[in-house]
Amino acid sequence: MTGSEARTATRAPVRHHRVSADGLARVGGRPPLGAYLRSLWDYRSFILFDSRSRIASGNSVNSLGRLWMVLNPILNGATYYFVFGLLLGTGRGIENFVAYLIVGVFMFRYTSQAIGAGSRAISSNMAIVRAFRFPRATLVLATxxxxxxxxxxxxxxxxxxxxxxxxxxxxxxxxxLLIPLLLLQTLFNVGLSLLLARLVARWADVSNLVNFGTRIWLYLSAVFFSIERFENHPALVTMMHLNPMYCVLDIARQSMLYGTVAPLERWLVILAWTTVLLVVGTVVFWRAEQSYGEER
Structure with a gap:
């Protein structure tokens, strides 16, 4: 037997070991929805810190600082009162029209500001999105x-x-009743913001449509007129009753101004809109998690 044959005969057999891929995930991949939602809770401190810091930095450049948080809706309300209450007379027949207008302007402005800023939560923070790895929905929640x-x-x-x-x-x-109403309104804002943030991140031009749509929504929510003026148009009245923001304003006005409980249908409409938007908005936003920050 030659030397090479001896070495071949004494060589140990080669064993192939299989490596399990269990527990491994693709880098940059989308986590399961349940894990994704749990991770948002882990970032709760960041959400609170980011929201507070942006409030402070946003008001630091103004001489009046946080006073503008109160002055802006008051000035808007005064403008609407002058145009619609005095010039156009839309307040005729409305008991305590000034308070009616105040509630409408203040409550609607909360939602319009929230979904406007929330829809741009990804597109306006691309530097952070591309530099760090974290659940992107935290930006929408922080906003x-x-x-x-x-x-x-x-x-x-x-x-x-x-x-x-x-x-x-x-x-x-x-x-x-303002307490549960504000909770529902906030959850409604979050659901709609998640959906719009996904669209704006994909198509930046949608941001302009959001601003335009919010303005139309303002005129369709009975902010500065009464729905009773359209009682001869049942289809329009039905559409108004299905408008979530009209329901929010009607519940607030009935509770604060007229000492009555709004019909149960108002609560059911806003609850249905909130539930659908939270579910759809969360799923749509999560499905595109790995695409945020990509160059287009």
């Missing part, structure tokens, strides 16, 4: 948290104005 924190002093101002501007209103236990 809506910021708008909620901004709205709280505005809400307090709304309450004070309703109480001090004649004819004076009085606080009743029905005012407590």
């Amino acid at each position: 809506n948290m910021r708008e909620l924190l901004v709205f709280l002093p505005t809400l307090a101002t709304m309450v004070v104005l309703v109480l001090v501007i004649p004819p004076l209103e009085h606080i009743t236990f029905l005012w407590l």
Whole structure:
């Protein structure tokens, strides 16, 4: 037997070991929806910190600072009162039209500001999205948290104005309905923001359509007129009753101004819209998680 034959005979057999891929995930891949939602809770401190810091930095360049958080809706309300209340007379027949307008302007502005900023949460933070790895939905949540924190002093101002501007209103236990109403409105804003943020991140021009659509929505939500003027147009009235923002404003006005409980249908409409938008918005946004920050 030659030397080479001896070495071949004594060589140990080669064993092939299979490596399990269990527990491995593609880098940059989309996590399962359940894991994704759990990760958002892990980033709760970041969401709160980001919302607070942006409020502080946003007001630091203005001499009046955070006072503008209250002045802006007041000035908007005064403008609408002059145009629609005095010039166009849309307040005829509406009891306590000034308070009616205040509630409409303040409450609608909260949603319009939230979805406007929320829809741009990804597109306006591309540097962060491309530099760090984190669940992108935290940017949308932080934006809506910021708008909620901004709205709280505005809400307090709304309450004070309703109480001090004649004819004076009085606080009743029905005012407590503002708490669940604000919760539903905030969740509604989050769901719609998630859906719009996905669209704006994919097509930047949608941002302009959001601004245009919000303006039309304002005129269709009975902010500065009463729905009773359209009682001869049942189709239009039905469309208004299915408008989530009209339902929000009607619940707030009935509770604060007229001492009555809004029909149950108003609560069901806003609850249905909120549930659908939260589910659809979350799924649509999550499915595109790995695409945010890509060059287009």
